[in-house]
Amino acid sequence: MDLAVAIIVTVVTAATPLLIAAIGELVVERSGVLNLGVEGMMVIGAVVAFATAQTTGDPYIGILGGIAAGAFLSLLFAVLTLTLVTNQVATGLALTLLGLGMSGAIGEGYVGIPGIKLQAIEIPLLSDIPFFGDILFKQDIIVYLSFALVAGVTWFLFRTRAGLTLRSVGDSQNSAHTLGIGVIRIRYLAVLFGGACAGLAGAQLSLAYTPQWVENMTAGRGWIALALVVFASWRPLRVIVGAYLFGAVTIGQLHAQALGFGIPSQFLSALPYLATMIVLVIISRDRRLTLVNTPASLGQPFVPDR
């Protein structure tokens, strides 16, 4: 029983960065913008969070640093794609390449330094619940934030007027513009939110998941988060399912590596990437599902005419 709890707790830790990055990107895509730079924003978030925590000695300030770094990088993306109307796919790739490059340069002095681990916060009463208390209510603040984010985004998108406006911008940018909605302004805010989330996800990696800085430590998680948005067919609650599924695959293969089974570790390490592909194929096979749910203006350039 204790072992099961311990394993599930690590699944939560592995799923959290995916969940946070994916929920941020979901909002971005719901506003009609495709930001492929999640990996770059995440890795910058990781290194800046680590560096800030080291400098200040406070992991919570580290988290803020990670969020700010992710948001800053997403601002660059927004200026290019929204103001200068560059190709969103190419610009997202550029953001990832820039983020990976910058993080390597920033993090060079931090390689091999033991990090500051974010401490778990036990929630009174709730953490005493058998089984669930240990899994859900003895976690660090980022895990709680991840659930708050899903709840908040769900409420915002489907229960508020602003959320409706954001979805309308993503589904029909021209109609929204005709109605006098500031398409570009809303998209700027959505992209910034996505960047902040990616930065927070990166901070979780370098402060909680493995408290250290390793170059390219995101290892494709930003891309998996992008795949999760498609998997979830742009619904926030389904992102939880996807993220925990991938968290389980990641942790499962780690345990399988430890146990051996005679399977080369590289094959097991490849599993999350192969699982991503398989999941994408299964989802995209049902064209109706994807067509109905994809924000109709996703990736379309928008230049307001006067």
Place this chain on the structure above:
Amino acid sequence: MRLELQKRPERSALYALLSPFIAIALTVAFGAVLFAFLGKDPVEALYVYFISPLTSTWSLHELAVKAAPLILIGVGLSVCYLSSNWNIGAEGQLVMGAIVGSTLPIVFPDFQSPVVLPLMMIMGMAGGAAYGAIPAFLKTRFGTNEILTSLMLVYVAQLFVDWLVRGPWRNPEGFNFPESRTFHDYAILPEVLASGRTHYGAVFALVAVVALAILLSRTLKGFEIRIAGQAPRAGRFGGFSASRMTFFAFLLSGALAGLAGISEVSGAVQQLRPVVSPGYGFTAIIVAFLGRLNPIGVLFAGLLLGLSYLGGEEAQIVLGLSDKITRVFQGMLLFFVLACDTLILYRIRLVRTRGAVAVAGE
């Protein structure tokens, strides 16, 4: 104050030519600021980075060795991006080409004959093309997003080569280092000139540039590629098959990436190691865009990005700067290239938010 875009009546030919140069100038300017910020003399640093590698025969050869794979992959990716097929997994196709091409000298080391090398090159291309066919198949058959699948396959290929050189392909006489056996003489891509290391990979790159320049500008296939990207609906009415174009683009770019991979392994390294390339497959994305998706442009862009690798090494030795700065440069360059391309289709005007006085500015 805010920026406003005004659509030009037609594409600006002037800016189509100038935009890469503006982007390079901006990158250099930002680089100078960055160097000053790091406490280095910017003029000296820029000299070390971009000029001094061009001043010796040895480093010119190194430049050719580094630029060749970038150009080979870059021209292939240009065809992909022109036809709106977003192959970003060239790094994986490169690795797969290197693996498949290396089977002859590693698994059959006793098969020594002049046909080994040509066979290796063909197998390398076939390996890269086959690996590129996977995202193409998934895209055409299931509508799966090729960006994500081609990228996921990069990780899979890298893990696969890692397993090979640590496991079944590890050099039996190699003191347990994670390396394959070194290639025998028939499996080594020879040098072109007596004066240095430039191997035939550079020749392959030049041939690919010329061939694709002709294909794109002089043939119906080239027209079809452009139509697939710019007006896919019109292309369908014209009887061009979108899925065949997807396969064409992925097979071609996969084969070229595979050729780059096997050339790198059999020319520059001469054995298989856990890390086959320093990210050529990703840097080639920058090369393709900086070259404006035009083979001749890609040739020059590949040389420039190859130079940035060399300059990075030089700066590390001479100035003690981190070689990580290179990738910052490369990423910045792509950003500026994309931003400057806006000038081709739009005029950018600075508009005062209050009052309607527009400050015209190109």
